[in-house]
Amino acid sequence: DVKVTQSSRYLVKRTGEKVFLECVQDMDHENMFWYRQDPGLGLRLIYFSYDVKMKEKGDIPEGYSVSREKKERFSLILESASTNQTSMYLCASSSPPQLDRGAWDTEAFFGQGTRLTVV
Amino acid sequence: QKEVEQDPGPLSVPEGAIVSLNCTYSNSAFQYFMWYRQYSRKGPELLMYTYSSGNKEDGRFTAQVDKSSKYISLFIRDSQPSDSATYLCAMKTGGFKTIFGAGTRLFVKA
Numbered sequence: 001d002v003k004v005t006q007s008s009r010y011l012v013k014r015t016g017e018k019v020f021l022e023c024v025q026d027m028d029h030e031n032m033f034w035y036r037q038d039p040g041l042g043l044r045l046i047y048f049s050y051d052v053k054m055k056e057k058g059d060i061p062e063g064y065s066v067s068r069e070k071k072e073r074f075s076l077i078l079e080s081a082s083t084n085q086t087s088m089y090l091c092a093s094s095s096p097p098q099l100d101r102g103a104w105d106t107e108a109f110f111g112q113g114t115r116l117t118v119v
Numbered sequence: 120q121k122e123v124e125q126d127p128g129p130l131s132v133p134e135g136a137i138v139s140l141n142c143t144y145s146n147s148a149f150q151y152f153m154w155y156r157q158y159s160r161k162g163p164e165l166l167m168y169t170y171s172s173g174n175k176e177d178g179r180f181t182a183q184v185d186k187s188s189k190y191i192s193l194f195i196r197d198s199q200p201s202d203s204a205t206y207l208c209a210m211k212t213g214g215f216k217t218i219f220g221a222g223t224r225l226f227v228k229a
């Protein structure tokens with residue numbers, strides 16, 4: 001059974017703390033993504049990575065950074081947590097399209113989410 | 120204006136009903152259209168995907184895309200209590216970036 005695993009289901013951190021959210025996938029996927037999900041706003045892309053050590057900003061990268069040292073692991077870092085970063089954080093992975101085989105390139109696999117509360 | 124609009128609901132239906140979930144969008148360059156299902160306290164799971172216009176059927180689920188109207192739909196036939204979840208539409212032009220709707224909460228009452 002394929003899996004995207006996020007290190008924590010629930011986290012409570014204090015304002016100003018440095019926070020690490022870890023994500024590991026076992027599908028040998030090239031692409032990995034970090035989203036945050038807020039009521040009424042849906043999923044918003046923070047950062048994504050299409051290869052080891054490569055990263056691209058998404059729509060809301062401010063206050064966040066990422067690290068991808070190994071293919072299977074993608075970390076999201078909150079440099080100095082603030083209360084407006086209280087949210088559900090979702091990691092996802094995918095592989096590049098193999099259209100000749102009918103395969104699909106999209107965020108088909110999500111982790112279970114990390115609900116972060118910053119107090 | 121958001122690129123993708125989706126009624127948040129909640130939508131409450133009796134078991135066995137036909138459910139219609141919809142999204143509208145503004146970017147005519149979108150070519151790939153997806154529906155995700157998200158159970159409470161879980162991550163989204165890909166349910167259906169469609170390339171360009173047309174219909175796609177998978178069991179009790181049918182996805183429709185009308186690019187001329189910039190409107191996509193997901194139909195659920197013979198709805199079951201286990202279908203109770205939040206349904207997210209999503210779409211992309213073909214690159215890395217996927218745009219998600221805010222999600223519609225569905226409750227199917229036994």
